[in-house]
Amino acid sequence: MNIDSIKSAYRRYARVYDALFGPIFHPARKLIVQSLNARPGDRVLEVGVGTGLSLPLYRDDARVVGIDISTEMLDKARQRVRERSLSQVEAVLEMDAEHMDFPDNSFDKVxxxxxxxxxxxxxRLVDEMRRVCKPSGEIYIVNHFRSRNPLIGASEGLMSPLSKLAGFRPDMDLDQFLESTQLNVVEACRANLFGYWKVLRCRNGVKESMVA
Ligand SMILES: C[S@@+](CC[C@H](N)C(=O)[O-])C[C@H]1O[C@@H](n2cnc3c(N)ncnc32)[C@H](O)[C@@H]1O
Structure with a gap:
């Protein structure tokens, strides 16, 4: 995966994204934003906000910034903000989440x-999410990780050469991801169809055992 292949995959997806990935991914979006909505007035950053399907879920007094690298996905997000008068959305910006322009400690939740x-x-993405999140803040991630079922896991592995075309890696390993990021996971649960996706709530900072 590289930025050019991602941009061209999501340029193709933009018009059909909501129909393809709207309802099927929505339970986890709701779950996460419900948890984020617990505190009034938080400043929230959503990286890879896409067409902004989650934006209407935030409470009215939140201050939400969404970023994405796909112009076409962002056009849809901006249209949604305009048409639904989403006053909780502070900004929708074109920006690479691996190299963000925000100063350190800018957000309560990322x-x-x-x-x-x-x-x-x-x-690198997680490092950046940590940097722009306040030290007392929280990081939320939802994603599909490689299945531990040997048959399903093997078929996901077979699909891996198609990652560039598909616009995502179907066989990302959760343990390797946690090892490479040292995320401080405080809660994990399954979501969406067949519980096939994982939701991680993390305290900002690295895992305590990594602190010298
Ligand atoms: C599968 S979509 C998810 C969209 C949205 N979060 C949702 O819930 O449907 C992944 C999004 O991540 C964006 N993306 C990929 N790499 C990125 C990067 N380096 N910086 C910012 N956005 C990125 C893509 O353009 C795409 O809109």
Missing amino acids: VAMYVVSVVPDPA
Whole structure:
């Protein structure tokens, strides 16, 4: 996966994304935003906001910033913000989540929904999410990881050469992801169809055992 292949995959997806991945991915979006909505006035960053399907779910007094690298996906998100008068959306910006322009400690919560298996370098993405999140803040991730069922896992592995075309890696390994990012996971649960996707709630910072 590289930025050019991601941009061209999501250029193709933009017009049909909501129909293909709207309802099927929505339970986890709701689950995460429900948890984020617990505190009034939080400033939230959503990386890889896509067409902005989650944006109407945020409470009215939240301050939400969404970023994405796909112009076409962002056009849809901006249209949604305009048409639904989503006053909780502070900004929708074109920006690479692996190299963000925000200063350190800018957000109370940082979220990546269905993004970690899309970006070129997931560990770099998580480092950036940590940097822009306040030290007391939280990081939320939802993604599909390689199935532990040997048959399903093997078929996901077979699909891996198609990653560039599909716009995501179907066989990302959860243990390797956690090892490379040292995310401080405080809660994990399954979501969506057959519980096939994992939701991770993480405290900002690295795992305690990594602190010297
Ligand atoms: C599978 S879509 C998820 C969209 C949305 N979060 C959702 O819930 O449907 C992945 C999104 O991540 C974006 N993306 C991929 N790499 C990115 C990067 N490096 N920086 C910002 N956005 C990125 C893609 O353009 C795409 O819109």
